[in-house]
Amino acid sequence: MNVANTQIQMRKGLLEFCVLHIISRGEVYTSDLIEELTQAQMIVVEGTLYPLLNRLKSAELVTYRWVESEAGPPRKYYSITEEGKSFLLTLSDTWASLVNSTNEITSKN
Numbered sequence: 001m002n003v004a005n006t007q008i009q010m011r012k013g014l015l016e017f018c019v020l021h022i023i024s025r026g027e028v029y030t031s032d033l034i035e036e037l038t039q040a041q042m043i044v045v046e047g048t049l050y051p052l053l054n055r056l057k058s059a060e061l062v063t064y065r066w067v068e069s070e071a072g073p074p075r076k077y078y079s080i081t082e083e084g085k086s087f088l089l090t091l092s093d094t095w096a097s098l099v100n101s102t103n104e105i106t107s108k109n
Helices: 003-024 030-039 046-058 082-106
Strands: 062-069 072-080
Touching: 003 030, 003 046, 003 072, 003 082, 030 046, 030 072, 046 062, 072 082
Parallel strands: none
Antiparallel strands: 062 072
């Protein structure tokens, strides 16, 4: 097995949760999402974010609005919907449970 592939899959599994969490803090531009995810080493390839944002939009968990830019084309700013907030709350509970379970297992010698 390739450890790098497993690490990538672990990150991908958490990416949706992290993206929703970032968006839940307030309206966000895509490049700001990419920057925060990159700094946290959660995103390996930028191209994985755009399909995820489209899926979240299709599921009505996020919405976006276009804002005119003086420096170029209009920018798409994302915000979380009420359904997205509820979904994120469920994911947060699941995350807390997974962390507890993982710590319980990995703390034993």
